[in-house]
Structures are given as structure tokens and as C-alpha cells.
Amino acid sequence: xxxxxxxxxxxxxxxxxxxxxxxxxxxxxxxxxxxxxxxxxxxxxxxxxxxxxxxxxxxxxxxxxxxxxxxxxxxxxxxxxxxxxxxxxxxxxxxxxxxxxxxxxxxxxxxxxxxxxxxxxxxxxxxxxxxxxxxxxxxxxxxxxxxxxxxxxxxxxxxxxxxxxxxxxxxxxxxxxxxxxxxxxxxxxxxxxxxxxxxxxxxxxxxxxxxxxxxxxxxxxxxxxxxxxxxxxxxxxxxxxxxxxxxxxxxxxxxxxxxxxxxxxxxxxxxxxxxxxxxxxxxxxxxxxxxxxxxxxxxxxxxxxxxxxxxxxxxxxxxxxxxxxxxxxxxxxxxxxxxxxxxxxxxxxxxxxxxxxxxxxxxxxxxxxxxxxxxxxxxxxxxxxxxxxxxxxxxxxxxxxxxxxxxxxxxxxxxxxxxxxxxxxxxxxxxxxxxxxxxxxxxxxxxxxxxxxxxxxxxxxxxxxxxxxxxxxxxxxxxxxxxxxxxxxxxxxxxxxxxxxxxxxxxxxxxxxxxxxxxxxxxxxxxxxxxxxxxxxxxxxxxxxxxxxxxxxxxxxxxxxxxxxxxxxxxxxxxxxxxxxxxxxxxxxxxxxxxxxxxxxxxxxxxxxxxxxxxxxxxxxxxxxxxxxxxxxxxxxxxxxxxxxxxxxxxxxxxxxxxxxxxxxxxxxxxxxxxxxxxxxxxxxxxxxxxxxxxxxxxxxxxxxxxxxxxxxxxxxxxxxxxxxxxxxxxxxxxxxxxxxxxxxxxxxxxxxxxxxxxxxxxxxxxxxxxxxxxxxxxxxxxxxxxxxxxxxxxxxxxxxxxxxxxxxxxxxxxxxxxxxxxxxxxxxxxxxxxxxxxxxxxxxxxxxxxxxxxxxxxxxxxxxxxxxxxxxxxxxxxxxxxx
RNA sequence: GGGCAAUUAGCUCAGUGGGUAGAGCACACGGCUUACAUCCGUGCGGUCGGGGGUUCGAGUCCCUCAUUGCCCACCA
Numbered sequence: 001x002x003x004x005x006x007x008x009x010x011x012x013x014x015x016x017x018x019x020x021x022x023x024x025x026x027x028x029x030x031x032x033x034x035x036x037x038x039x040x041x042x043x044x045x046x047x048x049x050x051x052x053x054x055x056x057x058x059x060x061x062x063x064x065x066x067x068x069x070x071x072x073x074x075x076x077x078x079x080x081x082x083x084x085x086x087x088x089x090x091x092x093x094x095x096x097x098x099x100x101x102x103x104x105x106x107x108x109x110x111x112x113x114x115x116x117x118x119x120x121x122x123x124x125x126x127x128x129x130x131x132x133x134x135x136x137x138x139x140x141x142x143x144x145x146x147x148x149x150x151x152x153x154x155x156x157x158x159x160x161x162x163x164x165x166x167x168x169x170x171x172x173x174x175x176x177x178x179x180x181x182x183x184x185x186x187x188x189x190x191x192x193x194x195x196x197x198x199x200x201x202x203x204x205x206x207x208x209x210x211x212x213x214x215x216x217x218x219x220x221x222x223x224x225x226x227x228x229x230x231x232x233x234x235x236x237x238x239x240x241x242x243x244x245x246x247x248x249x250x251x252x253x254x255x256x257x258x259x260x261x262x263x264x265x266x267x268x269x270x271x272x273x274x275x276x277x278x279x280x281x282x283x284x285x286x287x288x289x290x291x292x293x294x295x296x297x298x299x300x301x302x303x304x305x306x307x308x309x310x311x312x313x314x315x316x317x318x319x320x321x322x323x324x325x326x327x328x329x330x331x332x333x334x335x336x337x338x339x340x341x342x343x344x345x346x347x348x349x350x351x352x353x354x355x356x357x358x359x360x361x362x363x364x365x366x367x368x369x370x371x372x373x374x375x376x377x378x379x380x381x382x383x384x385x386x387x388x389x390x391x392x393x394x395x396x397x398x399x400x401x402x403x404x405x406x407x408x409x410x411x412x413x414x415x416x417x418x419x420x421x422x423x424x425x426x427x428x429x430x431x432x433x434x435x436x437x438x439x440x441x442x443x444x445x446x447x448x449x450x451x452x453x454x455x456x457x458x459x460x461x462x463x464x465x466x467x468x469x470x471x472x473x474x475x476x477x478x479x480x481x482x483x484x485x486x487x488x489x490x491x492x493x494x495x496x497x498x499x500x501x502x503x504x505x506x507x508x509x510x511x512x513x514x515x516x517x518x519x520x521x522x523x524x525x526x527x528x529x530x531x532x533x534x535x536x537x538x539x540x541x542x543x544x545x546x547x548x549x550x551x552x553x554x555x556x557x558x559x560x561x562x563x564x565x566x567x568x569x570x571x572x573x574x575x576x577x578x579x580x581x582x583x584x585x586x587x588x589x590x591x592x593x594x595x596x597x598x599x600x601x602x603x604x605x606x607x608x609x610x611x612x613x614x615x616x617x618x619x620x621x622x623x624x625x626x627x628x629x630x631x632x633x634x635x636x637x638x639x640x641x642x643x644x645x646x647x648x649x650x651x652x653x654x655x656x657x658x659x660x661x662x663x664x665x666x667x668x669x670x671x672x673x674x675x676x677x678x679x680x681x682x683x684x685x686x687x688x689x690x691x692x693x694x695x696x697x698x699x700x701x702x703x704x705x706x707x708x709x710x711x712x713x714x715x716x717x718x719x720x721x722x723x724x725x726x727x728x729x730x731x732x733x734x735x736x737x738x739x740x741x742x743x744x745x746x747x748x749x750x751x752x753x754x755x756x757x758x759x760x761x762x763x764x765x766x767x768x769x770x771x772x773x774x775x776x777x778x779x780x781x782x783x784x785x786x787x788x789x790x791x792x793x794x795x796x797x798x799x800x801x802x803x804x805x806x807x808x809x810x811x812x813x814x815x816x817x818x819x820x821x822x823x824x825x826x827x828x829x830x831x832x833x834x835x836x837x838x839x840x841x842x843x844x845x846x847x848x849x850x851x852x853x854x855x856x857x858x859x860x861x862x863x864x865x866x867x868x869x870x871x872x873x874x875x876x877x878x879x880x881x882x883x884x
Numbered sequence: 885g886g887g888c889a890a891u892u893a894g895c896u897c898a899g900u901g902g903g904u905a906g907a908g909c910a911c912a913c914g915g916c917u918u919a920c921a922u923c924c925g926u927g928c929g930g931u932c933g934g935g936g937g938u939u940c941g942a943g944u945c946c947c948u949c950a951u952u953g954c955c956c957a958c959c960a
Contacts (some may be wrong), residue, residue, distance in 0.1 A: 012922065120938095179958090185938060241960095276960085283960050291958040351959060395900095397888070404887075404956070410921040456901090469891085488895085497955090531896090565897070571887075577909050595919035600951085636900080644898070644907070659919075743925095746924040747914095754915050764901085778893065783917090837904085842905095849940030858941090859902055865904080 008859075011596070011705060013590035015554030018387060018702040019285040023137050026701075034080040034146045036485045038056035043074035043081045043250035044489040048142060048149065048502070051090035052099050052128045056135040058536060058574065059495065059528045060745055061546040064139045066639065067493050067558040068526055071142055072694040074490075076719040079215055082851055083142060084473050085562035087129050091421035091462035092186060092194075098124050100422075114419050121420045125150075137296050138547055140555050140697045142715065147482070149473040152422070159466045161425040161439045172374045172383075173414070175435075179287075179294040180356060180368050180579065184312025184326070185467050187360035187419040189370050189462065192410065195363050197352040204279065205334060206229045209240060209257040212265055223345050224268065227279025229351055230289075232329040234259065235318040237266055239285040244270035246281050248877050260342055261333075262319050262736055271296050284711055288367045304367050308416070311365060313598040326364065364746050371415040371424060373459070378508040379406045381434045385507060385517045393639050395569040396521045398496055405500050414461045421459030424588055428454045463476040466506035469540070470518035479512075479816070487609045492519040494774055495527055513853050523637055526571040551773070556696035557583035562696060564643035585647060586699040591693065592655050593703040596718060599666055601708060602682040611672065614666060614736075614773060616680045617729035619658040620651065630691055643695055650688055656679055657737065658684070664780045682707070687720050701761035734766060736774045739805040743782040746801050746812055760784035763809040784812075795882070802827065802879045807871050824883045831876045838869045 010017075034042065045067050050060055075081040097108055097119045109117040116749070127148065136143065148759065149156060167173040181190040210224045221763040224240055231479045237259050242249035266285075274283050274500065275294055287304035297304055307317045308595060314321045316331045320336075321329045337343040341655065354363035383406045385391050386399055393399040415424060429438045429445035436442050437454065446453045468476070474483040485578055488510070494504065505518025510518030529535055530542045549558050561582040565574040610619075633642035659683075666679040693700040693714050705716035743760060752758060760782070764771045771778070773788045779787050796802070802811040841862060844850055851859055 007920095011920070013920095059947075167893090190957095226960080230960085235959095278960065292959070292960065295958080349959095352957095401888075401955075407955085492895095500956095527954095535954095566896075568901095573896070575909090578896075580922070581908055584920095587922045588920065591920035593919080598919070638900075640898075641900085646933085648907080655919085656924080660924095663917095663919095744925060745927085751914080754925080755917075780917095840904085844941080848942055851940080852930095853940045861903080 007315065009590070009594050011591075011651065013554070013587045013699055014701070015556065015586070015698060016551065018699050019138070019140070019555055020548075022698055022701050022741060023140065025713065026142060026715050028770055029147070029713060029715070031075070032083070034082045036481060037080050038485070039076075040080055040445045042486050043077075044082045044084070044486040045069070045071060045082070045491050045493060046489055047086060047465070048492075048494045048498075049086045049088035049094055049469060050132050051825055052087050052125045052132065053090055053093045054128060054132050055545060058546055058549075059559055061549075062525055062528055062562050063110065063493055063495070064136065064141050065562040066523065067491075068139075068141050068559070068697070069563060069639060069694040070491060070493070072697060072715065073719065075142070075715065076690065076693065076717060078718065080485075082144055082147070084147050084149065085133075085136065085143035085145065086464060086469075086473060086485075087132055087151070088127075089125070089150065089152045089335045089421060089462065090188075090703055091416060091418055091459060094121060094124065095418050095420040096186065096358050098851065102810050111421065117419055125152075135545075135547060138550055138555060142558070142697070147473070151462075151469070154473070156465065156468070156472045157422055158439065159468050159476055160422045160460065163464075163468055163509065164425050164475045164512070165437045165439050167373060171330075172377060173371060173437075174270065174374060175371050177367055177368065177369045178413075179289075179291050179365050179371055179373070182308075182310075182363060182366040182368060183356040183357045183359065184308070184310070186418070188308045189368055189413050189415065190356060190363065191413055194357045195354040196357045196360075196830075197354055198349060200353040201210050202229050202351055204229055206344035206346070207231060207234065207260075207284070207337060208344055209259065209266070209284070210342075211252075212256045217592070221252075224252060224282050225280045226282045226284040228284055228476040229349060230330065231333045232321070232326055233286045233320075234284055234287045235262060235285045235314065235321060235329075236286045236288050236305040238264070238287060238302045238305055239266050239300065240268045240282055241271045241274050241283045241285050242268065242613050243272060243274040243276045245272075246274075246276040248276075248281060254455065258339065260765070261321070261336065262317075267745055269300050269302075270499070271299065288297050289365050291365055293364075293425050294367070297316075306367055308364060308366055312361075316553045328355065328361075340601070362754065368407060370413045371426075373412040373414055373454075375409050375412050375508070378512055379409045380513045381408060382504065382507040383776055385511060385701055391517045391519065392521050394521060398499060398522070398524055398569060401496075402499055402504060403839070406504060408634075409550060412461070414464050415456070415458040416461055418459050421462060422465055424456040424458050424460060426456040428456070430454060434784070463501050463505055466502055467509040468513070470506055471508060474594070480703065487514065487518070488516045489519045491521045491523055493523045495638040496524040497527060499524070509841070524569050526566055526569055529571050529573045531573055531575045548672055550630075552578045553583040554586060554698065556586045556699045559697075560585065560643065560695050562645070564640050566640055585651065586696055586848070588651055588655060589688070589696070590699055592659060592702065593649070593689075593706065593857070595659055596681045596685045599662070599674075599678050599681060602678040606710075607676040607679050611676050611678070613673070613676075613727045613731040614770070615658065615661045615665070616676060616775065617726045617731035619654065619680060619684055620723070621726035622653050624723040624725050627691065627720050631719070631722065644696065646688075646692055650681075654684060654688065660781055662778050663825055664777050668776060668781050689714060690717055693717075732767075732770045732774070735806055736778060737807065739808065741783045741812060742805045742810060743778075743784060743812065744749075746803055747783070748799065750814065752814070757783050757785040759786055759788070761790065761793070761797065761811040761813070762789070763811070763874075764789050765791055765806065765808065796808040796879060798882060802876075804830075804872055807868055809875055822884055824880065827876050827880050827883065831880070832875060834869055834873050834876070838866060838873065841866045841869065 023559055034855050036281055048063055071081055072085040181195045183190055204227050206225050206227050208225050226240060240257055252268050255268050256265050259266055285293045285296050287294045287302050288306040304316050307314055311313045312326050314324050316322050321332055324332055356363055366849045383403060386402060425438055427442055429448060429450050431450040434445050442453060445453060445864045454620045471487050472487050476483055506518050523845055534542055536543045561578045565578050629645055630642045662677050663683055666674040689700045689704050704710060754799035762771055768789055768791045775787060796813050797813050798813040803810040846861060
């Protein structure tokens with residue numbers, strides 16, 4: 001090998017050898033930390049803070065790939081670029097994993113008590129926070145570690161309290177008794193979003209409620225039958241309802257029944273919410289444990305009897321069933337009903353049952369006193385911001401999903417009966433009954449001076465703090481320089497599954513607290529699925545640690561596969577094959593660089609354009625086109641397409657063609673030509689490294705390291721700008737490459753030994769000089785010798801293969817291989833194909849509307865195609881005549 | 885009950901101002917051609933889910949149906 005640095009470059013790219021040290025060098029160079037420069041517009045992304053519940057998985061690698069791509073690209077554009085890292089305390093989720101850990105030690109959180117339990121969770125946070133950061137580093141995330149945040153940091157916690165108090169003082173936070181989703185396992189309230197509904201094969205129980213004796217006299221039946229899927233809730237019934245228009249029951253409205261087991265006397269009421277077609281048309285009403293019944297109860301002033309303890313067991317209201325878990329109570333109630341002859345029948349019934357999204361326990365609707373955010377006043381401006389384009393969703397369709405949710409949004413229960421999270425900044429004075437919301441812990445009650453205040457024991461929904469993330473991380477509520485400079489952020493990149501949980505809340509809070517939309521663009525990637533298309537989840541056991549993949553294929557391969565294998569908003573599967581392909585691409589680039597470096601030092605001065613060959617000018621032209629299209633695709637967030645274009649350019653054009661051509665030019669014996677070729681090789685390689693760096697930061701930086709004369713790292717190199725194209729050179733090379741292709745094709749078809757050189761005649765017509773200038777390239781790449789290039793021939797050679805390249809005739813006199821009969825058949829087949837093409841073109845051109853209505857350039861192009869086809873047909877006909 | 889996506893080569897997927905269908909993998913044939921066998925060359929392979937419509941022209945726009953997946957919805 002000729003030399004320079006390639007000695008240090010192994011034959012295959014070894015990511016493990018370079019990744020970690022390159023990351024350290026980036027980090028130490030300070031490239032991740034932007035300098036505030038008010039003369040320039042910054043580019044900012046705040047990381048979607050990973051939950052500290054555990055290690056990162058594949059899905060996280062996805063957001064790293066996209067965000068780091070944008071970040072590195074903008075950094076190369078010269079903008080002050082901030083990617084702010086951090087993690088989320090993830091209230092209920094983290095509390096659950098730590099509780100599960102305790103359970104393995106035979107403990108519950110109550111054994112530790114609140115303080116010790118929270119300390120235990122902090123230990124967990126330290127451990128997993130560190131693991132997550134290590135994983136981000138292995139992925140190559142160029143985040144600014146000097147600005148790392150955690151949602152429970154003191155400053156961010158203060159932001160939470162300030163936000164709460166401001167909403168409270170504005171009357172947008174209230175406390176009240178409403179029916180909510182209750183998870184008995186987590187013993188906390190949940191928002192609607194945290195409840196997963198699953199279709200379940202359940203039962204519909206028909207239960208007889210006896211009429212009170214006084215009512216029995218004037219009616220026919222002595223009981224009314226109701227249907228329910230949750231018979232145990234009958235313990236909390238306070239009425240039976242029928243539809244007022246239901247003739248079966250009109251006579252019973254106003255009568256009373258006796259609730260079995262409990263003995264409570266329940267009125268039979270009329271309410272239009274009752275569907276006469278369902279069940280018996282009579283429904284038991286349990287205002288405390290069913291949202292519908294809650295509404296009915298409100299309309300009719302019914303009492304609500306809560307029959308459940310927080311842990312899901314039946315409380316004293318359940319009489320004989322007190323103490324049983326609700327599901328055991330169901331069985332017991334059914335059995336007792338049966339014994340007493342009150343169970344009419346049981347039907348199979350499919351219905352959806354709410355489950356806790358965190359622990360999967362069955363959710364119980366329950367009346368409970370909670371804190372709520374009055375959401376409509378926040379939602380309206382948030383809808384407006386998207387509607388008027390201040391925030392743009394990519395892909396756009398998600399804006400509709402956002403609107404649909406925001407327009408039907410319900411008040412947000414924000415208190416959680418948990419220990420891990422931001423304590424609600426509200427204190428109660430038990431002496432005078434005052435409720436105090438305060439950023440700082442109040443010393444005494446402002447109205448009665450009582451110093452013994454009791455803080456609300458609950459914590460806030462974890463998404464309350466996440467909603468503040470884009471600005472709390474930059475210093476809000478303080479008016480910091482970071483906040484002024486980097487906020488609003490540029491792009492919010494995340495999965496479409498947390499639009500409601502997170503994106504919507506950030507928009508509402510951002511507008512409410514800062515008066516500005518928190519970001520300009522919401523880019524939503526699809527969810528990562530396994531090779532079988534299954535959603536990845538811990539319970540399915542198909543989650544993979546990205547580090548395992550990085551160890552096998554390299555971080556570049558993982559990132560490239562994630563970014564190019566997907567379309568925004570569409571799910572993707574990641575297969576081994578895709579990862580292999582991406583790894584191979586990194587290796588291809590590595591080896592292209594090894595070749596370029598092996599050619600020796602490039603000239604330091606740009607060569608005279610006149611010294612460039614058509615091939616040189618062609619690859620430079622193609623490179624400039626690539627720069628232009630990659631840049632514009634990135635502007636349009638078409639990351640996958642830009643990645644594919646780069647792949648195509650690097651592999652098919654630069655490696656497969658130009659490098660092969662360069663070998664010929666370098667070995668031509670012409671020192672000047674060899675030198676300009678080296679210049680072109682280095683020039684294009686340099687550009688490729690820059691363009692590819694946001695996709696494959698490690699391999700590109702590693703190669704950059706070997707390039708001569710680099711005094712700074714690629715991470716801070718400038719993004720290239722597109723130079724002029726050279727259509728002339730492109731046309732010439734298109735002809736030459738096509739000629740080489742058809743010759744190769746014929747060689748393969750006729751089984752010419754790969755190494756054998758054969759004679760070829762190109763009838764170049766007016767292109768003689770173009771072919772002549774590329775003679776040595778054609779000879780080498782098509783393996784022809786001697787090569788005869790003529791403008792015309794009087795008589796075509798008889799015993800030769802006749803090929804056409806863009807209408808140019810090429811003859812391969814392969815006397816011993818050519819069977820005239822076979823040749824004739826080939827010619828006839830070609831002719832038939834061309835005639836079919838020309839016929840369809842003629843058809844189009846003759847259609848009345850086409851020539852008049854289609855754009856002139858389209859018509860023109862079709863005419864040219866027709867002319868070219870006609871010319872080819874003519875040549876083949878001549879050839880056939882010659883063969884005859 | 886609403887809504888959204890997907891349906892393109894054997895497989896996984898691109899195809900984003902409508903203008904002659906692409907890639908990777910797989911497969912077949914031939915190659916260790918001194919950057920790379922994680923490679924090179926050549927080839928095979930698609931009535932773009934069905935039906936209708938708009939248009940000179942539809943994978944691309946509209947309607948409809950089918951299959952699959954997902955989201956939303958207080959289905960006792």
C-alpha cells in the first residue's frame with residue numbers, strides 16, 4: 001500500500017476500538033456546550049427525559065438517533081446548538097419498580113415509612129440515572145452535560161411549586177370530590193390517560209331487587225330485575241333507574257325496592273340515560289363507583305355510598321362482605337344471591353375493563369377528594385397555537401389527533417396518593433380551616449396565625465413537572481440568560497404515544513407560563529417494534545438493551561438503521577439484516593477512506609478545472625447535487641430519504657464507479673492526472689464525511705482523524721454548501737457508464753471468462769471524442785482490448801454481438817461465441833420490446849388531450865423518447881438485415 | 885361507536901408539487917480484479933389490496949369495500 005496513515009486503519013472498521021475515546025474527545029473539546037451568541041439564532045432541543053425506572057431500551061435509541069442527527073447538523077451549520085439532557089423522576093412508575101424491589105426483600109413501603117422509602121428511591125435514581133447517562137454516551141449523544149437536569153432538582157421543584165401556586169391563585173386549580181379512576185394496587189388516583197381499556201370476556205348478572213311490601217300491593221311484579229357486570233357494587237346502590245319512556249316500568253317509577261344484604265330502601269327513578277334495550281332496561285345506580293351512575297346520582301340528588309377501602313377491599317358499608325377484596329366480594333355476593341334465589345341468570349358479556357397502565361390491576365371508579373387543573377382555559381390557547389401554525393406537527397396528521405383530544409379534554413386530576421414526586425405545595429390549617437398554597441413552606445396560617453400547619457400528603461402527577469420541562473430546565477421561573485436565549489426551543493422530537501401525556505401539556509403550560517409556544521416543530525417518530533412486529537415491552541421480554549446492539553454492530557449502524565428505516569410517525573421493525581446492512585455501510589465508508597488515503601498526499605492547491613477529466617467533473621457534479629438534495633431534505637425533516645440518498649451516492653457512485661475510475665487515472669502513468677485524481681478523491685471524501693456525520697458520527701470522525709491537515713474535529717466542521725453541477729460531464733459519463741454496463745451485461749450473459757479481455761467496437765457517431773477521452777476507463781472497467789472507437793462503419797461486423805448503449809452501437813466480435821441464429825433471436829426480441837414501447841408512446845402522443853393539455857416539456861420529452869426509440873429500431877433492423 | 889395508519893418484488897420497506905415503479909435482504913450465475921468477501925459484476929423478480937371516479941396521464945388526488953394494526957369513547 002502506498003502509504004500514509006492507512007497503516008493505522010485496520011481492514012474492517014472496528015467501532016469498539018474508537019467509539020469511547022472519540023466520545024471523550026468530543027466531550028473534552030467543549031463542542032457539546034454552546035456559547036451564547038446573540039448575533040445568531042440558536043438551535044435547541046430538550047431531551048425527552050427518560051424515566052429513571054430502568055435502563056434505556058431500543059426506543060430510546062430512536063430519539064437519540066433523530067435528535068443527535070438534527071443537533072449535529074445544526075452545529076455544523078454554525079448555529080449555537082443546545083441539546084439539553086436530563087431524566088424524569090417518573091413518579092408512579094419509579095415508585096412501583098422500587099416497591100417491587102422491596103417486595104423481593106419481603107418489605108412494603110409502609111415498613112420503611114415515607115422518608116426512608118423516598119431515600120431508597122433516590123438511591124435507585126442515582127444508580128439508573130448513571131446507567132442512562134452512560135447509555136446516552138455510548139449512543140454518541142452530543143448533549144450538553146453541563147446543563148443536565150432532573151425533574152426533582154431543587155430548581156425544577158421550585159418551578160413546579162411556582163407553577164402550581166400561579167394556577168391556584170388564578171383559580172385554575174381546585175380541590176373536590178369527584179368520581180375518579182382508582183388503582184387499588186397503587187392506592188392512588190389516575191388520570192384517564194393512565195387507564196388502559198381492555199376488551200374482556202365478562203359476565204352480565206341479572207339480579208332481582210324485591211319491591212318494598214307497601215309497593216307490592218299495587219303492582220304486578222313483586223320485584224325488579226337489574227343487570228350488572230360488577231355485582232359487588234350493589235352494596236353501594238342508592239337507586240334503581242329506568243327509562244321514563246319504557247312502558248314496562250312506568251308503573252314502577254316512584255316505587256321502592258329493598259337492597260339485598262344491606263336492607264337499604266332504594267327509589268326507582270326515571271332517567272333518559274338508561275337504555276331500555278340493554279339488559280332488562282332497569283339499572284342499579286351506584287353513584288360512588290360508576291361514572292354514569294355518578295351523573296344520574298347528581299341529577300337526582302342521590303346519596304353516594306363508597307363501599308371500597310383504598311386498597312380495594314370492601315369497607316363497613318358492605319355489611320357482611322366487609323373486608324373482602326372486591327373480586328372475592330363479587331364471588332361471595334353472587335353466591336349469596338344464588339342462595340337467596342335473587343340471581344335470575346348469568347350471561348356472557350364482552351366489555352372493556354380499565355386497567356392500571358402501571359401495574360395492570362383493575363381500576364375501580366371511585367368518588368374521592370383530589371386536586372384538579374381546570375383545563376379548558378389552558379387548552380384553548382394551546383389549540384390555537386397549533387391551528388395558526390406557531391407549532392407545526394410532523395407528520396401533520398397528528399395535529400388532528402391533538403385537536404380531537406384537546407377539544408374534548410376533561411379536567412386533569414393532578415394529585416397522586418404516592419410518596420415519590422413533588423409534594424403538593426398546599427398546607428391546611430386545622431384550627432381555622434384555611435387552605436394555603438405557597439411556594440415556600442409557610443411559617444404560620446395567614447388568617448389565624450396557627451403555626452401548626454399540615455402539608456397535603458399527596459404528590460403531583462409526574463406529567464405536571466414534565467409539562468414544564470422545556471423552560472424549567474432553562475431556569476424558569478427565573479429570567480435567566482439561558483431561558484432568554486434558548487427558549488422557545490426549536491424542535492420537540494418524541495414518539496407519537498405521548499402526545500397527550502406530554503406534548504399537549506408542554507404546549508398548555510408553555511403558553512400559560514411563558515406566553516410562548518415551547519417549540520416550533522413537533523417531530524414524531526414511530527414506535528420501534530421487534531422483528532415480528534410486536535410492540536416492545538418488558539412483560540413480553542422482547543426489549544433489548546441498545547448497548548448489546550452497539551457492541552455487535554456499532555452505534556453508527558444502530559443509528560443509521562433507525563433513521564433510514566423509517567418514515568415519520570410510522571412504526572418500524574428493526575431486524576438483524578437491517579443492522580448488518582448499516583454496519584456494512586459504515587465499513588464500506590471506512591474502506592473507501594482507506595483507499596483514498598492509500599493513494600498518497602493530495603495536492604494542497606485546487607487543480608485547474610481544465611485539468612479535470614470528465615469522470616472527475618462528473619463525481620464532483622454528482623456530489624454537489626447530493627449536497628443540495630440532502631440539505632433540502634433535512635430542512636424538510638426527511639431524514640430517512642436524505643440518508644438513503646447518501647447511501648446511494650457513497651456506495652453506488654463514489655465507491656462503485658469513481659474509485660474504480662480513479663484507480664485507472666492514478667495508474668495511468670500521468671503524474672499530473674494522478675495528482676488531480678487524488679485531489680478529487682479527497683475532496684469528495686471530505687464532503688461525504690461531513691454529510692454523513694450526523695448519521696454516523698463515530699466512523700466519520702474516526703476517518704476524519706486520519707485525513708491529513710485537519711486541525712479540528714469533524715463534529716465542528718462546516719456543513720458543505722452545494723457547488724455548481726456539470727451537466728456536460730454527467731452526459732458524457734452517462735454514455736460511458738452505460739457502454740460499460742451493456743458490455744459487462746453481454747459478457748455475463750455469454751459467459752465470457754471474467755478475466756478475459758475482448759475486442760470491442762464502439763460506433764460513437766458524434767460522441768467519438770467523449771468516448772475517446774474515457775478510453776482507458778472503458779478498457780479497464782469493461783475489460784475490452786483492443787477497443788476501437790469510430791464515428792461510423794460502412795458494414796457492421798457479421799459475427800459479432802450487437803449492443804446498444806443509449807442508442808450507440810457497440811459490437812463485440814466474439815466469433816466463436818456468436819451463434820447467428822441466437823443473435824437474430826436477440827435482435828428480434830429487442831425489436832419487439834422497442835416496438836411495443838414506441839406503440840404505447842404513439843398512443844399517448846396521438847391522444848387528443850395529451851399534446852394540448854400536458855405541459856409542453858412533458859410532451860417534448862415524450863417526443864424525444866420516441867425519436868430515440870425510432871433510431872434504435874432502425875439500427876436493429878439494419879442489424880437484422882445484415883444477419884440475414 | 886368514532887378516528888387514524890398500513891396494504892408496492894419471496895421478505896422488510898422507500899417512493900412528500902400526478903409525467904415511463906426503487907432499495908436492502910433473499911435467490912441465480914460469475915468473480916479473492918493489490919479499499920472492502922461486512923466485497924465486486926450480472927441477472928431474476930411487481931396488473932403498486934379489490935372496485936369505481938377525477939385527469940391527456942394516478943402507486944401518488946377523491947369515493948367505496950376488504951384485511952391487519954393502532955388511537956380515542958362514562959358499552960350498566
